[in-house]
Amino acid sequence: MNDDHTHVREFFTARAADWDSRFPDDGPAYAAAVAGLGLREGDRVLDAGCGTGRALPPLRAAVGPSGVVVGVDLTPAMLRAAVRAGRDRDGRLLLADVAALPLRSRSLDAVFAAGLIAHLPDPAENLRELARVVRPGGVLALFHPIGRAALAARQGRRVTPDDLRAEPRLRPLLAGSGWRMTSYADEDSRFLALAVREG
Numbered sequence: 649m650n651d652d653h654t655h656v657r658e659f660f661t662a663r664a665a666d667w668d669s670r671f672p673d674d675g676p677a678y679a680a681a682v683a684g685l686g687l688r689e690g691d692r693v694l695d696a697g698c699g700t701g702r703a704l705p706p707l708r709a710a711v712g713p714s715g716v717v718v719g720v721d722l723t724p725a726m727l728r729a730a731v732r733a734g735r736d737r738d739g740r741l742l743l744a745d746v747a748a749l750p751l752r753s754r755s756l757d758a759v760f761a762a763g764l765i766a767h768l769p770d771p772a773e774n775l776r777e778l779a780r781v782v783r784p785g786g787v788l789a790l791f792h793p794i795g796r797a798a799l800a801a802r803q804g805r806r807v808t809p810d811d812l813r814a815e816p817r818l819r820p821l822l823a824g825s826g827w828r829m830t831s832y833a834d835e836d837s838r839f840l841a842l843a844v845r846e847g
Contacts, residue, residue: 657723665725668700668733675702677793681840682706682760684831685789691757692716696746696778697764699726701735707760708738718751720744747774751781758787765790765812772825779826784847788827790818792839799839813839 682703687693687710695703698719707717717739721727727741735741744750746764759778768774778788792799796814800807812818818841819829827843 665729668702668729671793674793677838678703678762678791679706681762681789681791681793681838682710684840684842685710685758685760685787687711687715687758690714692755693718693758693760694749694751694756694778694781695719695739696759696761697721697767698730698739698741699723699762700733701727701730701739701741703760703762704730704735704738716740718742720746720749722746747777749777749781753780754783756782756786758782758789760789760791762791762793765818771812771821775822775825775827779845782845784845786845788822788843788845790839790841790843793837795834795836795839797834798836813841815841 689712691711692715693707693711695701695707695718698704698721701719704717704719711717719730719739719741721743722745724743727743730736730741742750747770759782765771782788794802796807796811810817812821813834815832815834822829822843826846828846829841829843831842833840
């Protein structure tokens with residue numbers, strides 16, 4: 649495991665036990681973001697960097713009992729928290745790295761990624777790996793339950809133009825990784841960028 653992975657795993661391991669209680673009001677924002685994916689009954693979707701699995705219930709509701717929901721995370725403690733919360737009933741949980749997904753190419757209809765992009769060690773390469781597992785025309789949602797400015801304020805820092813989530817940086821990053829951005833919203837109450845897998 650490289651230094652980036654070790655840092656991410658340590659960061660989230662220390663916070664896993666009380667993660668959901670720290671952000672108890674995020675549920676509606678997750679549900680609204682999942683709705684933005686336009687999933688249909690029977691679709692196959694990945695929650696990349698699923699953490700405690702907060703997106704799994706709305707993802708399952710969107711794809712129904714015939715759909716496939718997979719949650720992947722690098723941190724065992726986060727996956728254990730997801731199981732304690734009962735979210736493993738809504739999707740299969742895998743301990744895996746989004747940089748090397750144990751999934752077939754073009755096997756998914758969509759990827760949901762909450763708070764993931766800031767933790768990617770090689771964003772362009774990692775977004776290419778997400779593109780690999782999605783069929784052409786499939787959708788990617790990069791989500792955070794609060795916008796860039798609100799998140800920066802929470803973390804005691806300022807928003808900077810070099811932030812990967814800034815639209816002028818994110819659009820070409822996605823384009824170079826097999827995705828075409830179709831919408832971008834950065835508001836106090838949410839961050840949501842949607843992209844389609846080029847084919």
